[in-house]
Amino acid sequence: MKREEILQRLQGDVSLPALPEVLLRLDKMLKDPEIDVKEVAQLASTDAVLSGQIIRMSNSAYYARGGTQLTSLQPAIQRMGLRALRGLVFALTLPRIFQDGGDQFPFKSMWRHSLAVSAFSSELVTEIGGSPEQREDAWLGGLVHDIGALVLTSLQPREYQKFLQHLRERSTSKTEWDERELPDLEREMFGIDHAEIGGIFLKERWRLPEPIPEIARLHHTLGWEQGLPKGADRNTILVVHLANGICSHYGIDWNPVGMEGKAFQESAWEAIGLTLDRVEALLVKVKNSLGIAETLLSGGE
Numbered sequence: 114m115k116r117e118e119i120l121q122r123l124q125g126d127v128s129l130p131a132l133p134e135v136l137l138r139l140d141k142m143l144k145d146p147e148i149d150v151k152e153v154a155q156l157a158s159t160d161a162v163l164s165g166q167i168i169r170m171s172n173s174a175y176y177a178r179g180g181t182q183l184t185s186l187q188p189a190i191q192r193m194g195l196r197a198l199r200g201l202v203f204a205l206t207l208p209r210i211f212q213d214g215g216d217q218f219p220f221k222s223m224w225r226h227s228l229a230v231s232a233f234s235s236e237l238v239t240e241i242g243g244s245p246e247q248r249e250d251a252w253l254g255g256l257v258h259d260i261g262a263l264v265l266t267s268l269q270p271r272e273y274q275k276f277l278q279h280l281r282e283r284s285t286s287k288t289e290w291d292e293r294e295l296p297d298l299e300r301e302m303f304g305i306d307h308a309e310i311g312g313i314f315l316k317e318r319w320r321l322p323e324p325i326p327e328i329a330r331l332h333h334t335l336g337w338e339q340g341l342p343k344g345a346d347r348n349t350i351l352v353v354h355l356a357n358g359i360c361s362h363y364g365i366d367w368n369p370v371g372m373e374g375k376a377f378q379e380s381a382w383e384a385i386g387l388t389l390d391r392v393e394a395l396l397v398k399v400k401n402s403l404g405i406a407e408t409l410l411s412g413g414e
């Protein structure tokens with residue numbers, strides 16, 4: 114299957130998962146400034162798995178901070194706060210919905226990586242004094258930045274798995290330094306890479322608002338040719354790009370050669386007002402982010 118066919122199937126293929134109804138409705142509800150916790154709890158309770166996960170998360174060390182054990186949804190939501198809930202609900206739900214990419218696809222490490230990038234991105238936004246909205250965007254953008262790989266593997270499970278297998282072999286036998294990154298190799302093989310396909314999927318199929326599709330599209334290259342991204346969402350895009358590179362650098366990655374985000378533009382650090390020597394101080398946050406990722410993956414258990 115080549116680029117044109119992939120793009121065509123991306124528009125109409127019914128096997129690609131839709132954004133779950135409960136997520137869509139919750140997302141809409143949570144954007145309403147007049148929002149009522151009771152209504153949110155009512156809607157979340159229509160998804161039994163999600164409700165259980167929200168209650169468990171509210172009792173996890175991260176949110177409970179020594180508080181009492183909660184057993185119902187409304188106080189659980191109150192404890193976590195409505196603002197945090199949107200990103201949390203996405204983080205708890207998305208790993209459940211892409212299941213058909215073949216049993217060889219490293220789903221677990223992919224979500225572990227994505228959740229860590231998500232948590233670290235929102236830490237970075239706080240670090241640079243970004244707004245709560247930017248923090249939310251960075252969280253969600255980090256979470257879905259690699260979703261294009263899931264789309265590719267859903268559309269052609271056997272080919273993508275063969276491709277990953279080839280990369281695994283190549284990484285063990287590699288004798289020469291190869292500068293090509295995952296997107297370069299995907300483009301050679303499929304005529305499109307996971308960043309581009311992810312951006313289109315998030316925009317056209319899931320209809321997520323900007324900057325989420327843009328974050329996915331630019332998370333590797335930042336559009337090198339045009340320089341750093343511009344506009345109001347620039348910092349959010351840069352933050353996810355950097356968080357992806359850092360997590361990958363510390364081995365929190367999903368693809369066999371670990372070259373995901375091997376390179377990041379150093380100028381991106383400067384552009385958001387941080388310097389590379391701050392990285393060490395930020396490492397504690399990477400560790401925390403991984404802890405949050407693991408708590409989320411286990412649904413708070």
Ligand SMILES: [Fe+2]
Nearest residue numbers: 258259332373
């Ligand atoms: Fe990626």
Ligand SMILES: [Fe+2]
Nearest residue numbers: 258259357373
């Ligand atoms: Fe990534």
